[in-house]
Amino acid sequence: MNTPFECGAGLGLKPQHYDDALNCDARGLWFEIHPENYMVAGGPRLAWLEAIRERHALSLHGVSMSLAADRAPDAANLHRLRELARRVQPAWVSEHLAWSAWGGHYHPDLLPFPRNGAALSRIAANIACVQDTLGQRIAIENPSHYLSVEGHEWSEQAFLAELVRRTGCALLLDVNNVYVSARNMGFDAKEWLDAFPGEFVIEIHLAGHSVDTQTQPPLLIDSHDAPVDDAVWALYRHVIARFGARLTLIERDDHIPGFVELLAERARAQAILDDAEVTV
DSSP states (O other), X not given: OOOSSOOOEEEEOOGGGHHHHHHOOOTTXXXXXXXXXXXXXXXXXHHHHHHHHTTSEEXXXXXXXOTTSSSOOOHHHHHHHHHHHHHHOOSEEEEESSEEEETTEEEEEEEOOOOSHHHHHHHHHHHHHHHHHHTSOEEEEOOOOOSOOSOOOSOHHHHHHHHHHHHOOEEEEEHHHHHHHHHHHTOOHHHHHHTSOGGGEEEEEEEOOEEETTSSSOEEEOXXXXXXXXXXXXXXXXXXXXXXXXXXXXXXXXXOOOHHHHHHHHHHHHHHHHHHHHHO
């Protein structure tokens, strides 16, 4: 990570919070954006982004690279990402271990795949393509799971560790995704986290979730529309105790409250990080 800023806990940057974000002086505060919202040649959004970048570190968290797809990342999309990265100089870039495009068709979701040898080779090649184009390594995020997929040859933790070995990428651990998946799929979230290769984690995501009662049994949905659940906070403390302090982001993408409320939730994560830095 190449940044002159001290980073601790961060927030997703929302347009309605630009002024508050620009003027906030909380220690260690940084902001994440979805680059797809800023891949333009100019305009007010980029002007605000460049102003905020003067005071706070930024990360780019992609949602459309479709790394697990059946072909290389879209060249035009990757070019736009590279141009944005050159313009705002993010401290780091991340993407999901999932696919959203297949056979030339786009699906507005982050979809699962069987973790087999063919998928491993394909995804490693796609990660290498992105990293070579950007000229920096990226971090790969574990997804949420809602149904069983047949054909797995690797555990998710081992699959991610092998991607790191083959490509030199880093990992982004989404603790809420683990909790949601554990509840939906019937495994123990703490045991899953204990098997995660924490030495490769550069960032952690925390978010709220919701319950879809129209399914039987009900599913937890990684909706990012609520405060972080107490059970997720408990898992986060467990992770930090095991791995040590890591850059942490509070995600909120719907039912977005005022900046002060988000900053208070962010302060809760920062306090846990501060305690870890003292005790580890």
